[in-house]
Amino acid sequence: MKKKNDSRAPGHGAIYITVTAALVGAAALSLLVGAVHLSPAQILCALFSPDSSTAAAIVRLSRLPRTAAAMLAGAGLSIAGVLLQGVTDNHLASPNIIGVNAGAGLFTILTLHLFPTAVLALPFAAFFGAFAAASVILLTAGRIGFSKTNVILAGIALTSILNAAISFVSLIDSDVVAAYNFFSVGGLSGIPPHTLAVPAVLIALSWALSLLLSRKISVLCLGDALAVSLGVRVRFLRAVCIILACAAAASVVSFAGLLGFVGLVVPHIARRLVGESTARLLLCAPPLGAAVVLLADTLGRTLFAPTEIPVGIVMAFVGAPFFLALLLGRQSNA
């Protein structure tokens, strides 16, 4: 049981500094570790005064995009998780719960089925699929009411339908299954740098707008009745937050595939570090998520080198036990 005299607000500045330091460390590790051994001096030289050497090419064309992708994936999914868990008042909500990932998956497998050679179109298909799923959720919740339970239930129902559609397409076209399997576990290898630009802008916009709305989101977390009493337009705010969460999550899906558990696990860790103030969560969770995905990716690349384990599988190994521990914790508190 928590004691009141233990419950004084800790210095959050120290936590932000630690998380930022962890992110910088994880990014440095991600740049250093790889199939080809490169010294820190070579990495720094490649970053700040690039030449035509092989080391510079490896860093600028392979490791730097991969590091940036991991950071973007962690940050984007964490923002989406914080927003969804906040506005649905459900700490088990995440982008894959409300159907965003399944929507992206269905559009990807449909693209593979209809246009087998259009590999470059896959990220865009994922992007539109995620938004289409979010739109269906918004329309459904708009008709039945934007309560936190309705959004979650509509998401679960939609996810079931989308997963059934994915299975159906897999049945009628077995050729797409192999390509889809890679996409469905989530991975960061071979991402062209130019595909990160649009997701980076969308994630940054989602983050900035979420921070602007953070006070209102904190009020919404007190319950709909209190939020209305405090002058918040509850339905509008919930819809805006879901759109922002979808933009951030879909951006990640478009280049990293269906990377699960980040949006669920990272907001929980951040909540334990800085409490439930939405502003503080939005400041802590993105760098923390970036560090977690960077470390998971580095682990996946090195654990069984030269065989690479996709980051989605590593995250599932970490995230699933965490999810179970969470459920067990809730059970023991009930």
Add this chain to the structure above:
Amino acid sequence: MLEIKNLHARLSRRSILQGVDLTLTPHTLTAVVGKNGCGKSTLVGCIGQTTPYMGEILFSGRNLALMPPRERASLVSILPQTLHAPHITVRELVTLGRSPYIDIAHHLTANDRAAVDHALEIIGIADLSAAYVDTLSGGERQKAYLAMTLAQDTRLLILDEPTTYMDMAYEQSFLSLLTTLHRRHKKTLLVVMHDLTQAVRHADHIAVMDDGHIVFCGTTKECLAANVLEQTFAVRRHASGERIFFTAD
């Protein structure tokens, strides 16, 4: 002040409020009492604009439903029955009460900070301001939320059964605090109460609800003189000195 005219509300096709009329007197504590399911919380939901209704709810002659949310939030604050226990500090919670006045850049003015300090001081929980809300007892949490509604700085406070989860001693001190709020700080309070003895002891006016109607609204003295509570709740009134209490018939 607040004037409710011919209010009708339905929930799941069932008629809950059937033509409620109620007018509040400024700077008084009006207790709303009634049996379970008579529509007390629905009435609070209608005033808070979270439950759809037909009829009019006017504040100083202006329709609450037509006001912009932030303006409405600067006039009426509502404390619902169920309160969350977020992992934020008491000061952070009370500061959220200033939301209707804070700009999008989240700048807290000196006035906002003073209002938060004042609310913590009035409620007597300044020493708990750094404590986390989820570590407080039920009574302390209720006080923290009351401080939040005070920081909202509205003329009218509506509380839905605020003492439900309190023990008797804490309930007494909480209700005394409400008395202080309307007598010393000139607040108008509408409090849904389940305890008739406490309602008679602390309220200036009593509104008795039965089956979706207000069957009586007047001063506490008038209410006792008309034996409305005995008839509505089938209870027996006892007096011990100046104290009045009720027991089941």
